[in-house]
Amino acid sequence: xSPQLLKSLRRANHIIERLVEMExxxxxxxxxxxxxxxxxxxxxxxxxENINYITKRSDGRYRxxxxxxxxxxxxxxxxxxxxxxxxxxxxxAEQTGEFAGLMIxxxxxxxxxxxxxxxKVKRLQVNRTYPGVKSRLNTTAYGKAILAQFSDEExxxxxxxxxxxxxxxxxxxxxDPLLEEIDRIREQGYALDDEECFNGMRGVGVSITSKGDDxxxxxxxxxxxxxxxxxxFLEEYPETVQEYADVIQGNLEY
Amino acid sequence: xSPQLLKSLRRANHIIERLVEMExxxxxxxxxxxxxxxxxxxxxxxxxENINYITKRSDGRYRxxxxxxxxxxxxxxxxxxxxxxxxxxxxxAEQTGEFAGLMIxxxxxxxxxxxxxxxKVKRLQVNRTYPGVKSRLNTTAYGKAILAQFSDEExxxxxxxxxxxxxxxxxxxxxDPLLEEIDRIREQGYALDDEECFNGMRGVGVSITSKGDDxxxxxxxxxxxxxxxxxxFLEEYPETVQEYADVIQGNLEY
DNA sequence: GGCGGGATTCGATATTGTCGGAATACGTCT
DNA sequence: AGACGTATTCCGACAATATCGAATCCCGCC
Numbered sequence: 001x002s003p004q005l006l007k008s009l010r011r012a013n014h015i016i017e018r019l020v021e022m023e024x025x026x027x028x029x030x031x032x033x034x035x036x037x038x039x040x041x042x043x044x045x046x047x048x049e050n051i052n053y054i055t056k057r058s059d060g061r062y063r064x065x066x067x068x069x070x071x072x073x074x075x076x077x078x079x080x081x082x083x084x085x086x087x088x089x090x091x092x093a094e095q096t097g098e099f100a101g102l103m104i105x106x107x108x109x110x111x112x113x114x115x116x117x118x119x120k121v122k123r124l125q126v127n128r129t130y131p132g133v134k135s136r137l138n139t140t141a142y143g144k145a146i147l148a149q150f151s152d153e154e155x156x157x158x159x160x161x162x163x164x165x166x167x168x169x170x171x172x173x174x175x176d177p178l179l180e181e182i183d184r185i186r187e188q189g190y191a192l193d194d195e196e197c198f199n200g201m202r203g204v205g206v207s208i209t210s211k212g213d214d215x216x217x218x219x220x221x222x223x224x225x226x227x228x229x230x231x232x233f234l235e236e237y238p239e240t241v242q243e244y245a246d247v248i249q250g251n252l253e254y
Numbered sequence: 255x256s257p258q259l260l261k262s263l264r265r266a267n268h269i270i271e272r273l274v275e276m277e278x279x280x281x282x283x284x285x286x287x288x289x290x291x292x293x294x295x296x297x298x299x300x301x302x303e304n305i306n307y308i309t310k311r312s313d314g315r316y317r318x319x320x321x322x323x324x325x326x327x328x329x330x331x332x333x334x335x336x337x338x339x340x341x342x343x344x345x346x347a348e349q350t351g352e353f354a355g356l357m358i359x360x361x362x363x364x365x366x367x368x369x370x371x372x373x374k375v376k377r378l379q380v381n382r383t384y385p386g387v388k389s390r391l392n393t394t395a396y397g398k399a400i401l402a403q404f405s406d407e408e409x410x411x412x413x414x415x416x417x418x419x420x421x422x423x424x425x426x427x428x429x430d431p432l433l434e435e436i437d438r439i440r441e442q443g444y445a446l447d448d449e450e451c452f453n454g455m456r457g458v459g460v461s462i463t464s465k466g467d468d469x470x471x472x473x474x475x476x477x478x479x480x481x482x483x484x485x486x487f488l489e490e491y492p493e494t495v496q497e498y499a500d501v502i503q504g505n506l507e508y
Numbered sequence: 509g510g511c512g513g514g515a516t517t518c519g520a521t522a523t524t525g526t527c528g529g530a531a532t533a534c535g536t537c538t
Numbered sequence: 539a540g541a542c543g544t545a546t547t548c549c550g551a552c553a554a555t556a557t558c559g560a561a562t563c564c565c566g567c568c
Contacts, residue, residue: 006301006556008262008525013305020325023332028545037527042546047260051267055361058468060545064329066358066365070386071274072323077384078277104320107309111320130331132324214311260525262556282514291558296516314515 008044015044016053016064024061072132076113079104081210081217084251086114089219092244093118096237098223103142105216108158109134110143120227128198136162138178139171141193141205142218148185149207149216155182170196190238191218195225202228204237206245210252219245262298269298270307270318278315326386330367333358335464335471338505340368343473346498347372350491352477357396359470362412363388364397374481382452390416392432393425395447395459396472402439403461403470409436424450444492445472449479456482458491460499464506473499 011034018033019025025033031041045062048054055065076082085102093100093116102114112133137143137158147155156175164173172178185191193203205220221237222228228237265288272287273279279287285295299316302308309319330336339356347354347370356368366387391397391412401409410429418427426432439445447457459474475491476482482491 005304006262006266006297007554008260008556009266009298009301010305012260012263012266013307016325020328020332026545038545039528039547040526043260043525044263046547047263050259051264053267063332064325066326066329066360066367066386066388068322068329068386069326069365069367070388071270071318072320072326073384073386074274075318075320075322078274078317106320111323113320113323130327132320132322132327134320134324214313261523262525280514281516292515293517293559294557297556 012044012048012053015048019054019062019064024057024063026061030062076131079113079215081208081215081248081252082113085208085217085219085248088244088248089114090116092116092219092221092241096221096223096240097121098221098227100219100221101142103140103146103218103220105137105146106134108137108161110137110140110146110218120223135197136164138164139167139193139197141191141203141220141222142207143205144182144185144191144193145205145207145218145220146216148182148191149209152179152182155179167197168195168199170194172196188238190242191220192234192238193220193222200224204228204241206238206241208245208249208252210249219248266298266302266307269302273308273316274318278311278317280315284316330385333367333469335462335469335502335506336367339462339471339473339502342498342502343368344370346370346473346475346495350475350477350494351375352475352481354475355396355473357394357400357472357474359391359400360388362391362415364391364394364400364472374477389451390418392418393421393447393451395445395457395474395476396461397459398436398439398445398447399459399461399472399474400470402436402445403463406433406436409433421451422449422453424448426450442492444496445474446488446492447474447476454478458482458495460492460495462499462503462506464503473502 015030015034019030027041027045028038030045031038034041045054049056049062052065052067054062056062081104089100089102097118097120099118099121100116101112103110103112112129113131115129115131135143137147147158150158159175159178164175164178166173172181189206191205193205195201201222202225203220203222205218208217208219209215219241221241269284269288273284281295281299282292284299285292288295299308303310303316306319306321308316310316335358343354343356351372351374353372353375354370355366357364357366366383367385369383369385389397391401401412404412409432413429413432418429418432420427426435443460445459447459449455455476456479457474457476459472462471462473463469473495475495
């Protein structure tokens, strides 16, 4: 048993998580849900409301408040890659007309933090793609570009920790092929995603590092195979994305 | 003393808030900061890490994790106004070339949840304007449009609760003028912000309601006085914004 | 190899989170 | 109005658990 973890925090967290799923709930519903005495749940709810993590609607039910959004965005602002990359992501999306995004590494996983849709993008797997979503690094173009910055040793740690569960039939699910792929990425300087994360989505990604900030990130362009093939997919976009990465990288060091 | 509020949750919250400001900190720095025993701070930090609210960087220091961003955006997705309004905000920004945003009401304050910059927008008071920021309802165009949905009685409650502290020299700081202004808004159907929130920023806002969802929101266009004057400010934009609000309102009821 | 500072663990203690039950407020239906 | 059912708050007792000091570990540095 993990020694000394504050039980009330864990409980509070579970309540929040569940409440996100439930969208809204009354105190008694929550007490029911967690099979806790009403009075105890009241103390949690009151406290969570007091610190502004949840908010009471006019019908008396509670929902998770926008503080999470606020804090999340404040944290984003702390990463100076975000400030630097954000306008470039936008320009990249405009120039290519496709989807462009910025991912940062956190706990050896990828967090999508910024995204813009170009004019060619009809609509996205919106459900799956929003700021803050985490994904395994081996599944995406930015992710693989980030992975390529790790040593083989570290990569094995990552795969051991998170596994290599497939997301599509193209996902790389074995370590050795992954390491080969990573080697290729290291050589050519960019990573390709051939429908390995989403069906109908190909992508081109490049990594960005900031030593001083102890930070690892990646940018990528994504689009459908009918537009992402041959020249654009294999030459044009890799070059374009690399140029944007260079700009960002440059601006990072002032 | 507020009876029965869970102390550990409050403390955890303070730690998170402080850690956002500090960007990164070691356990001992935090213990110092809060003047708590090291061992106690360890338990907080370990627990917060365990529930993924903070994350340990490679240098051993901690920072607030992206979970907040993730949860925040999940919550956003729960509001169906967001889904409906988001594309319209984008189109509104494109059509006008100005800044367009969506605000929702929460705890009688305004939360900016979506924003797009049109091509004419050079750069914003970016520091002050990001998803999740709260502002008093009397200070903005969307805010005032939202306020106009409340009864005079309720408006007085709001001002009593949050006060009417000026943000610029144009901010309305007295209740009676505010109520007059709100009356005007109710009649004409839209709200104007003449540099009442930010110097150099005028805006036009309209409210959106969704009875079924017990929800109150507003959209607005913002821009500089040199482009926001006479016709556009007084006639064209109000009409445009109203049209977009109608579309959103319509889509809300399926 | 010894020294020092930070990180981490451990165990005793009392603080505080927990819980049942009582008391109160609120709304609805008859 | 009155009576019921539900939601919410209050209370006191108990035991779990958060807390804290001190001991231990770890690592870089002299």
